Amino acid sequence: MAAATTRWKDTTVKSLKQALTKLTTHVKDDDQAHKIVWKNWSQDKVFEQNQKIKLNGDEVEYNMIRFNFDQFTMGTVVKKEGFIIVYQDVTAISYIINQNTIALKLLRKIMGYTTGKGQIEKNVIELSNDFFTWLIYRVYESNSNIEASPESKSLSLDTIKGFKGATDDMQTKVSANGETVMNIISTLSFLLESRNLSQVKIDLIYTEHKNISLQLNQGTITTFFDDYIGEFEHEENSENTIAKLYLTTYLELVPYLTQEYFSDKENDLWNATVHKSFLKSVAAKLTEKVNEKLQSIQTEDD
Structure with a gap:
């Protein structure tokens, strides 16, 4: 649900x-x-x-x-x-x-x-195309820890499960989904082509919550209750699980993510240069995957 x-x-x-x-x-x-x-x-x-x-x-x-x-x-x-x-x-x-x-x-x-x-x-938290790209970059680089307050709380990015947006020609809308989305060649190619990411689906680990699955759009936030694992599972009714998850998402999780994003920008850990380097890394990975596939086909033919 x-x-x-x-x-x-x-x-x-x-x-x-x-x-x-x-x-x-x-x-x-x-x-x-x-x-x-x-x-x-x-x-x-x-x-x-x-x-x-x-x-x-x-x-x-x-x-x-x-x-x-x-x-x-x-x-x-x-x-x-x-x-x-x-x-x-x-x-x-x-x-x-x-x-x-x-x-x-x-x-x-x-x-x-x-x-x-x-x-x-x-009363929305504005999420930009650049924010979505930054999220994917942090997961891709295995830089998953997000600063949370107080220090007794821990937040980390676990998995990017999907994203969508429009490609540069503004005519094609593409989406990518799946548990191993970061390993799919078409997804890596899409990252290179798209400049208008509008949605990211991500799994988070947050202190007592082993999995919180969110879909972040430009304007809306979705929590996937069936995927949730954590202390709110033990509420007396499902309505309180829903209420607590959404309150936690709006008042803690998304603010922590946006604070980390702006902190990375302020400290030049995420800027145009890093973005370009990330895309080059993705391009190199894509080339490697294609070459591996071609080699595999050649070996089969031999």
């Missing part, structure tokens, strides 16, 4: 109690005159009592909402459902929702923000 999520900040609500009240208040059905009509809403609070978790040195209080509704389009009905992790930290009330393109509209609808704008703002 996996769900692509986005994160949003509420600039109006000041307490978790107030946010939960709004999130569980009856949602008014759309006007039937609309081409797309949302109606028959249901929202339920998952945890009777708010939960707490300490992340990045701060105590975070949270709860979770399960919602569903019917979407009517040209006489067709589609059942929609999802979750919202609502949490309060030292800065604001935030929402992690397993929606992307309709996330803002959906949150405004559930929260009852029918007039005005700016009550809900995007």
Whole structure:
């Protein structure tokens, strides 16, 4: 089970109690005159009592909402459902929702923000093409340890399981997946051709978590719960595993990765020169693999 999520900040609500009240208040059905009509809403609070978790040195209080509704389009009905992790930290009330393109509209609808704008703002961690390339470089070079705080915590890059993007001609979109993706010739070739990486799927090892599998996109984050191995497996219900994994990902893992990326850039451990050297190394490896294959074929023919 996996769900692509986005994160949003509420600039109006000041307490978790107030946010939960709004999130569980009856949602008014759309006007039937609309081409797309949302109606028959249901929202339920998952945890009777708010939960707490300490992340990045701060105590975070949270709860979770399960919602569903019917979407009517040209006489067709589609059942929609999802979750919202609502949490309060030292800065604001935030929402992690397993929606992307309709996330803002959906949150405004559930929260009852029918007039005005700016009550809900995007709260994403921007991940660039260069960041994705850097991640692949660090795994390729077996430079896997990532600085985490406090020092009692350890984070390391385990495996790149896939990535995708557009090639230089901007006409071909390519993706590569698989447990041994870094050893596939086509993947190495793709790295040389692509300048627009938009997604990386990576496995991480983080302190008490033996495996956290993430798909990082430009704008969304996905956690693969079926691949997860760690202390959150022992939660009383799967909803708390989901909530804790996403909170840990947004508040610790991705910030640690981006901090390491910018640290490498600041210390010239990752720059244009290193990038070019990396591509040359990939090209040499690709040539080696091709030559090995040609030699193997020649030997068979002999």
